[in-house]
Amino acid sequence: MNIHQELKYTKEHEWVKIEGNRVTVGVTDYAQEQLGDIVFVELPDVDDEIGTGDSFAVLESVKAAADVYSPLTGVVAEINEDLLDEPALVNSEPYGNGWMVVFEVEDVEAIEGLMTPEEYSQFVAEQE
């Protein structure tokens, strides 16, 4: 399993990259592995207001749909439109071109449940 050192992680298997008040969110390598082949991604609209714990996107594999939950309260600043045509990017490049959404956040400190790479690695090991 691939875990990037410069990112933070949530218990719902999202990765989070914080740059000032812009926060990029995607799902982890572990999550994409568990979901299997992603064939469809439903993303929010730009300017949507998302609350902590809300489902802001849906990843659909051949067999099932899985919600992606927001670890933060913020406004959608950017969505990765490439995923609409090429959902498999979530499988092939979960930390790169498979990113999902950029949020603009007022209170970066309030982001919930973030783990360091070491903590996330430990967390996943406990799930197995």
Next chain:
Amino acid sequence: MENLNKTPLYQQHVDAGGKIVDFGGWALPVQYSGILEEIDAVRNRAGLFDVSHMGEIVVGGEKALDWLQSMLTNDIGRLVDGQVMYTLMCYPDGGVVDDLLVYRFNAQKFLLVVNAANAEKDWLWLQQHCWQGIQLENTSDTTAQLALQGPEAEAILQKITDIPLDQLGFFRFVHEANVAGRSCLISRTGYTGEDGFEIYCRPDVAAPLWEAIMEAGKDKGLLPAGLGSRDTLRFEANLPLYGHEISPEISPLEAGLGFFVKLKKEADYIGKQALIAQKEAGLKRRLRGLEMLDRGIPRAEYPVYNEAGDQIGVITTGSFSPTVGKNIANALMDTSYIEEGTTVLVGVRNRRLKAKVVKLPFYKREAK
């Protein structure tokens, strides 16, 4: 996984990297390398499935044929020795007990192959309605089953059997075949819409047979294939799944399986009168194919609405279809909306997405 039933191929699945899930009480692989890759293999080369969880019941006795005629909707009297037939078994009200394959060895001996999830229920139902002099034997625990499916299936299997497979017709079987030195039954049947074979054997020879077939298929691109791909393959080819397209509440006529329901058959089988009445009264709902026009994937149990917003049906199976390259579904719908080209709306979570009624099957392999 400890409490689950395991097939004799469990270790093969684990060794091949299968992702094991609880499938109706059975520990079976949902996928190995990936569902899309496995679907591609079956459509273009070959895939090998473990379907040992299926149920098998042997029917014997002088009146075996007559009794089966009284239990099953298709005309079993048309079967010749060595032939297989798809049929349904119904309740008195026309709902479906199960769909199954009937193998005829001779007029006094048949094999029924039933769905794993229904095996126990079917067994009780058959016993309950059994006639004097009919012998029933549940051989599920002593039978393993492998399904080799795909355009290369014949070439692969031919490497390890002397049976001239090019002479084995569709829905025909050879009872005492020898595959890689093991005794088994081979039928030209399957659940994927591709050419292929189902191979029945004793549990103790299942693993060596699996290995021999995988070895024979190595240079043909054969992959082990899991239940995830099996479900999508059968759906693309419009093969029904019990509990989805057919059930105690959905009759075979509603499911579009009228071809396998012989209303004019002489024998008065269970459900016949109800099905005749249903046909005469006119069907109120009917299974149809949907193709999504808006972006989104329809899934089982999602509601279907007309453009005025009234619910007119429900999705029975839905998925992205890699072979067709579209998001498609089966839907059981009010017959006012089943004409090809009709636009309907599918409730996908909190949105209502446009879809249109299309012809089934979604996928049909080209004739040889």
